[in-house]
Amino acid sequence: MISIKNSIPTYWSSGIKHLSRVDPILSSVIKKHKKKDSHLKCTNTIFKTFFSIILGQQISIEAANSIEKRIKLQIKRITPKNVLNTSDNNFRSMGLSFRKVQYIKGVANLIVKNRNFFSGLSKMNDDDAIAALSTLYGIGPWSAEMFLIFQYNRQNILPLGDIGLINSFCNNYRINKKNFLKIIPRYKKIWEPYCTVATWYLWRDIDEDIVQY
Numbered sequence: 001m002i003s004i005k006n007s008i009p010t011y012w013s014s015g016i017k018h019l020s021r022v023d024p025i026l027s028s029v030i031k032k033h034k035k036k037d038s039h040l041k042c043t044n045t046i047f048k049t050f051f052s053i054i055l056g057q058q059i060s061i062e063a064a065n066s067i068e069k070r071i072k073l074q075i076k077r078i079t080p081k082n083v084l085n086t087s088d089n090n091f092r093s094m095g096l097s098f099r100k101v102q103y104i105k106g107v108a109n110l111i112v113k114n115r116n117f118f119s120g121l122s123k124m125n126d127d128d129a130i131a132a133l134s135t136l137y138g139i140g141p142w143s144a145e146m147f148l149i150f151q152y153n154r155q156n157i158l159p160l161g162d163i164g165l166i167n168s169f170c171n172n173y174r175i176n177k178k179n180f181l182k183i184i185p186r187y188k189k190i191w192e193p194y195c196t197v198a199t200w201y202l203w204r205d206i207d208e209d210i211v212q213y
Contacts (some may be wrong), residue, residue: 008039011155015194019201022190025172026198033204040200042153043212046118047080049151052213053143054100061207067095080108110136123157126154130151149196150213158188158195168202 016034026169044052056064071094075082081106091101102207110117121129126148133144145159159165160181169184170177191198 007041009155011194011196014041015155017199018120018194019191019198023198026201029172029205030201033201038170038204040149040153040196041212044151045079047083047111048081049147049213051078051083051104052136052138053150054097054103054107056091056213057100057138057143062117071093071096075181079110079136083108085203098172099138106137107181124154129154130208146213149199154196156193156195158184158191158199160184162199163205164203165199168206172205174204176198 016030020030052064052068055068071091072078074090075086076093088098088101088105091104092098094102119130121132124132129148129152130141130144133139133147134141139147142159142161145157145162146163148154149157149159165179167176167189169175170180173183175183187198188195
């Protein structure tokens with residue numbers, strides 16, 4: 001289900017109640033960061049969400065923000081048309097790698113030529129949607145999961161390859177990172193069907209700024 005932009009997801013309150021009841025450690029994290037306007041939001045267009053996700057692949061939030069500011073100064077609004085009308089060399093001079101330019105332009109072309117691709121995603125379950133998104137050039141499981149979380153506000157996404165989730169979980173649950181994949185499945189079982197809510201609050205515990213793509 002696609003969220004109405006800026007509105008609180010319909011499942012958010014139920015997710016907080018469930019997680020607070022089944023997991024004392026996560027309950028403490030939620031209490032620490034629970035504020036009136038502190039929740040997952042859908043704030044961007046499909047293309048802008050993808051742009052931010054691709055830009056953020058394997059670099060720090062600060063580096064991604066710096067590159068995005070330079071790009072906005074040059075092309076103003078980040079739209080498929082503006083991106084496709086900008087040369088690869090121009091993007092590279094603003095800090096984008098050649099591969100990321102190709103990834104972003106690939107999504108821009110898809111939106112221009114086959115927007116039905118995205119309307120079809122909304123009818124798929126999480127696993128099928130991740131598989132479909134992962135067929136796009138430059139979009140792997142992590143990028144697909146970020147898209148489902150931030151654009152569609154899917155409620156039960158647990159991005160196991162996300163370094164922020166790994167760091168926060170290991171810090172809060174006092175485990176060694178090498179044991180993360182061994183231990184996280186037991187928490188996934190008790191968090192379901194609200195893994196997105198759990199992920200979001202664990203992100204909040206290590207990021208001063210609210211995570212948003």
